[in-house]
Amino acid sequence: MILILAIACGVAVANIYFPQAVSPLIAAGLGLPADDAALVVTAAQLGYAAGLFLLVPLGDRVPHRPLIVTLLVLTGAGLLVAGFAPGLPVLVAASAAVGVTTVVPQIIIPMAAGLAGEERRGAVTGTLLSGLIGGILLARTFGGTLGEWLGWRAPYWVAAATALTLAAVLRAVLPRPRAEAVRGWHPRLLVEPVRLILAEPELRRSCLYQAMMFGGFSAAWTSLALLVTGPTYGLGAQAVGLIALVGAGSMVSAPFAGRWVDRGGPDRVNLVCLLGAVAAAAVLLIGTRGGAAGLVGLAAGMLLLDVAMQSGQVANQARIFALRPEARGRLNTAYMTCSFAGGSAGSWLGVQAFTHLRWPGVCALVAAAAGIALLRWWRRSPSSPCPRVPDCDSAPDTARGSR
Template identity: 45%
Template sequence: MTGSSRLGRGLLLLMSVATGLSVASNYFAQPLLDLIGRELHLGTGEAALIVTVAQIGYGGGLFLLVPLGDLLERRRLVVSLYAATALFLLVSAAAPSGPVLLAGTALTALASVGAQIVVPFAATLAAPEERGKVVGTVMTGLLLGILLARTASGGLAELGGWRTVYWVNAALMALLAVLLRIFLPALRNEGGLRYPALLRSTLALFREQPVLRWRAGTAALSFASFTTLWTSLTFLLARPPYTWSEAGIGLFGLVGVVGSLAATVTGRFADRGLVQWTTGVGAVLMAVSWLPLGVGGHVLAWLVVGVLVLDLAQQAVLISNQNVVYALRPEVRNRLNSALLTSHFAGGAMGSALASAVWTHAGWHGVCALGAALASGALLLWTGERISARRTAPPAPQPPPAASPASPQHDADPPNPTPHPH
């Protein structure tokens, strides 16, 4: 059975929605940090820990759980993780205190990596000539989930308080677990390894694949820059000169939707052999985006421009990273995805933690300087990768010297010294 026959449009749409709603579980709290902090008596730094814990939990799940996609039957694994996510969202919804909410957040993030098993699942089902487009489509759903989570949570919080967000998402995740069990095909990759060996082999990929090391570093720094913005943006918009409500802050997440649509376009570029160019342009745009963001501390129009450019750039870097890494060793695609995205979300956790600390001591302009430095680091790593690739590339084969028509058996003889007539 061909890849294209196993992945129809309906299944691709379901997988895209499933990735979006799963990863959204980790971002609902971002526009609600002030509200949650007031109700649970948390300071600004403690409230920001909700975002950091979500990133750490997600990174842990990427390393500990995603490689299981190369060992276990994937449909069963995905359905189990979606059901667990629904359960842990209920813990967060009923949390009576900050520590319980942090625990629920960490467990939800750990289980929500089911989305990152769905992405290589779709890549495996896709026909080879459409793999970039399919990965881009599924990732568009994932990225829309990240961005629309803020809008949905702001609106739901206005209607019924911040806990309503978690109740609703828990119900949706339970529904998705049922739908994925019904419509996903059974798919098992016989890895031939026990779990400890599976984790060791994931770590070994960093040693064996230089391209993975470069791309993991680029992913970490670029996503750190991205989360630097979205962690601190809530505090900016909640205070003068903006002083927006939770719903207004949530609606601002719609600005990033335009940037998320770059995921599909990036996937098409990958199918056309332009993946390196896409990464470089994305890294440059990410660094440049912090200039209008700096002005956006007091001017809304420039803030919108900066967010649009940063989101577009982040999607370009992420999708091109995935397409490069997935092509290294298709038979261990889940482990490659685990290695890349563990680095990616570790960088996100670092960005969130640094952003909350810098906001406290240096305000918005300090945050912008941090974001620009992280993005510039991603650009430097991509440049280093390209230089390294040129140095290690095998020399182009030289064509053999042309044989003399009169005596083809003397190819190695010195040329005739008689000058060529003019």
């Protein structure tokens, strides 16, 4: 079951990322400007942010099996509509709908952690996160390669078939809900994440860090497809997918970041990650040279940016989960909503920067986003709670009182 759930996490999250590799093909296929076609990526990410806010809290009240299966069926239907879209308006609307319903990983991970025994909870969570990162890494390769061979509609059709197949499999393997588990929707579920953001300064700080990091990350990846397939390199969408494979380094770095957080606290990891993002922007500038040297610079810069973003996520989630252990799901809803709102804005701003200032403008945008987060890190309270996560977990009330 854990293997199937890990695959489901990867497949679901891939629906947000594979359009980044096929947006140039969409532009060519529909006869659109590149920045118009990039609206598909922005709509998917904005929809995902809305789904995090509106649907993920339902995991605390609605039985998991019908909720997960229903969302996967709706995702498959949205992907089919996108694959047959006659023009940009329908495609953008379908992409937004897919983004809303493909929040399945953020429901599966807390569910699996609750089903696992205490002695296996960490291993189960780690396996599911590996599936999630694997989906992110392979999505662009899948989209770029299949789109190059069969056209931009093919990745949507294959993704739809996969989502519907997983819905059938999970309906068979997930445990049936107990009658007393059915509690339904409640309006307070929508208010709670907002209330937590207003009440917890450390949550707001973590949200800002990740919104800036993920915004820069999305800006770079969305614009990379335009650069690599444009006149500077003249390569196909498949090349974007191959460059995306360098992100496998983040699968190795995340566990090290977690152990570093345990030893020295999340702030140190955040600082290194933010500085790493600024360094990545400088390395990515090499991409303006073109040729083999430019491709090496792009691959190295994207690897550094990916590692910085994923490692920073570990630090941020460690900080917020230490605030209120009884409300970790709602804290994560607030955090991930802010993260993907930043990613959506970054995708749109990245295309605008590339259109008007070309690749150096995108690199400047990545550095500026990290710089905003660095300024907030510098202005953090010296007596900020949670300097070490274990201490906060053992005395959450004391930490809140110190604020």
